[in-house]
Amino acid sequence: MKQIEGGVCAAKGFTAAGVHCGIRKNRSKKDLALIYSAVPAAAAAVYTTNLVKGAPLAVTKAHLQNGRAQAVICNSGNANTCNANGVEIAEQTCALAAGALGIAPEDVVVASTGVIGQPLDIAPIAAGIPPLCAALSADGGDDAAEGIMTTDTVKKEAAVEFTLGGKVCRIGGMAKGSGMIHPNMATMLVFLTTDAAVSPAMLQRVLSADAADTFNMISIDGDTSTNDMVTVLANGMAGNAEITAEGEDCAAFAAALNAVTTALCRAIAGDGEGATKLLECRVDGAPDTATAKTVAKSVICSSLLKAAMFGADANWGRVLCAIGYSGAAVDVDRIDVAFTSAAGTVRVCRGGAGVDFSEEKAKEILLCGEIGILVSLNAGEASATAWGCDLTYDYVRINGDYRT
């Protein structure tokens, strides 16, 4: 397996585009993105568990019932959630895109991200779809990734190449992250494409399993969005024997998918709203995976720890505090904690109590852009990783006047 360029267009047969259609006031910001597969593809998705769900999710869920799709359309600037006519608008969007592409509306996946509770006008979308379709290109992955950004500061793309039964396959993806991110089942918006041939049922199974270890292990701010969705399209154009069951090919595909989703997770967490640092909490020595995940996620969610990381303060008591209230059954007196980064590693707690450490060295470690928080429970063999970011002035600034 190797990393490649191209994002959602890395896999054979996929083209993409992104344009400004007018949902956002700022004309320099793209607000409509399209991904298109030359042939119908197997499709799977996972969605937010929030009871308040964006209208596009309901429409996408209905469209994916047959496990097939050929295009994905997504707007930014408006979440199309808590709107009386939201479903109607989402369906119109699919119909307009389908008409322009010459495919069935049911083969279109639709997604939206932005403000909740403001009516979404179909006019700019209707006007934007013709130029959007005209712009579709194998080089359009970047534009599409730009079209789904809200408070994101960087585009988030990843892709890998791997082989299945001697056939070269690719998986690529793009993501929209930043705020209201504490996925539970899925995350923000992630669009994955592959030219591997995978049956819809296996695609769903691999995606669901992967999301539990990747997107569901991110938290930016503890807020599970109404519009979270991860979707994958597999068009089979790589020519491999279709994956229809567990086995070697399925494992190779799952590993390749995981490489892409993990890269996107790190990109999403590192670009959390206002973030200056990517935090990665690795928990090992847990009695089971569920415990490891609970602990890792609790640490990554602690506002106090996040603020301490912003300040490069090795306040490890906040790590223990977050483990203690996580709900996991842990033996506090066995817990070891260390901080690590490109600048080195410092052990700060052993057996639940502090150890002498150099504050100077700790500061140096915590001033790096990627911080590892290493927790050993010393109570078993299971492990888990969660990703988050620091809590900064800019998070407050961004969310203090998001709508204005």
Next chain:
Amino acid sequence: MKQIEGGVCAAKGFTAAGVHCGIRKNRSKKDLALIYSAVPAAAAAVYTTNLVKGAPLAVTKAHLQNGRAQAVICNSGNANTCNANGVEIAEQTCALAAGALGIAPEDVVVASTGVIGQPLDIAPIAAGIPPLCAALSADGGDDAAEGIMTTDTVKKEAAVEFTLGGKVCRIGGMAKGSGMIHPNMATMLVFLTTDAAVSPAMLQRVLSADAADTFNMISIDGDTSTNDMVTVLANGMAGNAEITAEGEDCAAFAAALNAVTTALCRAIAGDGEGATKLLECRVDGAPDTATAKTVAKSVICSSLLKAAMFGADANWGRVLCAIGYSGAAVDVDRIDVAFTSAAGTVRVCRGGAGVDFSEEKAKEILLCGEIGILVSLNAGEASATAWGCDLTYDYVRINGDYRT
């Protein structure tokens, strides 16, 4: 029932004091507080559910097994948590205070608040106890309230006077709040005193029931501290017939206690770390109290909503989002939301969808210091209230370099 002055010294027979003993570097900050009852008192307490517990909690729990206590000693500046010799230090503190007061060490309640994981030296405490005991006075409530402050910006005291069987009784209290506050079972540190006669068992029952509706409904930052504790001493000096069972007297006592604890809750939430505003979420029309509480607390905990309130932005979609991920079974299409304050009330959502409202009026309402977030589920008769505060630059500043 009427509000009175005096805090923990409002009730007959209670004296208090607060001094600087040297745990904190800043000599102008008091760091040791004492409450003393002229006669032994019935005592009850509720504690944090965090598995990582401060050593003082273990010692206090042991001391309160007989339901009796006569003094409370509390230091700030160090939480005495995750320290190898923590229990020893807490026991020494009790023994030193008991010696100076001429009572049994088992009749002393001990508490600590401050940084986790830094050894607590007994020397400043040993040196501070004699002047602390010498300073005990019926006017000492303020000094004691000052002695337990960490990042609190204001002292938090409350007291009421009420009658039981013709006897005038009083309940007073003080609290330490600010950060790492998301109580679960108890809260930060709250010390309550009353001259009413109440049996230890009834005192515990009334306190536990009250904490579930008051302190457990506050969140500053979602972090359940390792040292949360609420304790109440009832010395019986008002001369009422001892309350030993449910009934009219018990209800009157519980109502008086609730008046004090609610006032302290509002004070704690309004003085959350960095807070500029007190948020009060009132949920009604719930099918049951548990649902109402879950919804109210989820709203008050949303980082996104807290930041929006800081920015006086009527971003009600974040209220719905927080309700949706709360875990409560709600019918989204029945939810109404309004914002209220001294400047008026504005309805922003009806039946799960937005309604037209004046952004100008909403801004005016949200610029006030106390904001009500009114949620109607329109699905029953139960209600609940939760308290929190806005998320501000200062929260990040305070917690970015807490230890330095």
